[in-house]
Amino acid sequence: MTLVKFNPEKKNNALLPGFNDIFESVLSDTFFPDRRVSNVPAVNISETSEEYHIELAAPGLKKEDFKVSVDREMLTIATEQSQTDNTQNKVYNRREFSYSAFTRTFALPESGDIEHIRAVYADGILKLSIPKKEESRAFSKQIEIQ
Template identity: 25%
Template structure:
């Protein structure tokens, strides 16, 4: 039995300089090239998804969305009795520097969240507030949901 030394950077069978790790690295680079812009952040092939927090009380559902860097007019909020749809766009600030490099990890572009609600709400009485990068929605429950009792049968 012959012992063959494993060289992850060299494919021994083909005697090529591209081994397993190099192949994996090239595949990962191609994946990130598709996802991340290479033109200074002007185009992005995916949108960001703002983080959400939902709390249900006896009278209302409270929803918070983390969306820093937007203005009130950047939002479009629509409510049905069973879901809430929030969309908007974070526009990039174009910066050019003559004597340096600008690197940005901020995510820009359009976003949309459609959040199904655990209870029906009165969609004509939704209250919204935007402060310090947090969008807060108070969604009052429908009267039929406030005192809803469900009979559970033991089978």
């Protein structure tokens, strides 16, 4: 009797090479089309003594694709992008439509000055700067001991 080690991290089993890849491809494409999860861009949020920073990674978009709004201390970043090709000669056997959309909503702190939010899109990253209100900025000073 021969024992074959099972390695769950290895996709291709030595007995049936490529079986897992084919099985996974068939299941994800045919039986479970809604299994595909829409990609939501990664976000970095940081803070300095002067302002809050939000960086959203969204390569391949243009600044016109974004809609940034504030409503009741909720910051919403949304985009919708669809690819439409008017090809007259349809030769392809399988072509999936390209459509992507996402919405990210963030609760703004009360110390954020929503009147002076700045947004810049460059190199695939949307950068938002939310200045802090004057009364909430970090105040520090050296106290003399007597």
